[in-house]
Amino acid sequence: MGSSEREPAVGKGLPAGVVAVTVDVALLTVHQHRFSILLVLRSEPPWRGRWALPGSFVAEDEDLDAAARRTLEQETGIERLPDGVLLEQLRSYGGPRRDPRGRVISVAYVAFAANLPVPRAGRRVADARFVPVGDQPLPLAFDHARIVGDAVDRARSKIEYSTLATAFLPEPFSISELRAVYEEVWGLSLDHSNFRRKVLGVEGFLLPAGGARPSRPRGGRPGLLYRRGPCTQLWPPLRRGDPDTGAPVGP
Amino acid sequence: MGSSEREPAVGKGLPAGVVAVTVDVALLTVHQHRFSILLVLRSEPPWRGRWALPGSFVAEDEDLDAAARRTLEQETGIERLPDGVLLEQLRSYGGPRRDPRGRVISVAYVAFAANLPVPRAGRRVADARFVPVGDQPLPLAFDHARIVGDAVDRARSKIEYSTLATAFLPEPFSISELRAVYEEVWGLSLDHSNFRRKVLGVEGFLLPAGGARPSRPRGGRPGLLYRRGPCTQLWPPLRRGDPDTGAPVGP
């Protein structure tokens, strides 16, 4: 809300409504062992036939968070977002020329999810799929490539100091599965022994869930299973870079 | 931005413009040795006579960052924002009832500044001043108390792992002055010896500027002076909490 108006006020004191507001959601997940993002194929102009983030205009009486949830449900055929899907605001994008239809400001969200149903086409969307983040990027509509980049940066950074990585796994999960998430998102390998010690050393991060499960069909001792604990921040953080060289850490 | 419209499109494909967008700026600084925020006294409704963050509606062809800069200049009598003032987006606030005039979404910014001129009243503003963050908070207009809280959290967190704290100091500065910034923002005391070793150990953080300056009128050895280096991220981060207890660290 403003404390001063630049343009003459109209109606109840608001300037003429020349700005539209959308939400765009970058849903990140680990799908078939690949760190991936949910994209939709636009079936209407502008940018018809291009891949884009799910997005829609904010309705008149709708909270921004609610708009983000609704967008995911409407455009991907996911009836109701499963519990455990984390949705947080990323940032807003408001360049005056970012949408050919006029002045459109987008409030972007990041979502972290596990175990989603295969997405299908929804409203105004011809197709929907998970696209691995590391693959040659598709040309995206609007400035969505930048939003995707910011979302991926956020995820890579946030799993360092928060328990976010568990959001990429269905419960219960083994420590190896959790380590595989870190390795896939960061693109490096971690020492299994030290990783285990670290995550178990953070109180309230992992709760024993009972039971065990082999991680590969071809042998190996089954790993004990855990579920998410109440802790949300990691201290000390997990590290993804060498202190001196900045190079990846790993065997 | 949107890939699907919820409401019928009008004009060039945009829904009816029921949403207004503002920027609000939380300018943080260390003023007279107090960690402070710039507030303005509203001279127009709504919330006339209340303290608030500087804010204004985004103009039709204006980038969000530019709107934030303009807002600071117009409402505080600061002709041109000095170089070295850092301005970054905080997040957006979009509750449907946060402004009595209608649907107004605010893109909030945080600014980090040093050595500003004393603010004065500007457009639609009766007064402007720096208010220490730690003081009994004034009742603020709109949801600005929440925005202030988020901005302060951002600052307290960001000086841990970035070189941001130097933005609160005019160049050149001594290491003690830098330490005083940390102590004031975090509200604790730090070991002068270890602090010095840490900040000098981060390559490219501090560049010798030559000369020295006593920090107090009543004696003490003058401290060598430095200016900001090219480094922006701190590794390892400076710590503000005890690893075990979460309690403040210090003598």
Add this chain to the structure above:
DNA sequence: GCAAAAGTGTTCGAAATACACCCATGC
């Protein structure tokens, strides 16, 4: 000289890394 603050050095314990080694499973 004394007080105060900057700058330097040292000690001690915690923590991270890099391994080696054993255990449990599939085949």
Add this chain to the structure above:
DNA sequence: GCATGGGTGTATTTCGAACACTTTTGC
């Protein structure tokens, strides 16, 4: 049995916190 991965232990090293000591200033 062998290969594969989970779980445990440990030596080495690095790092940080604490604190003693020296230096340079104002008074």
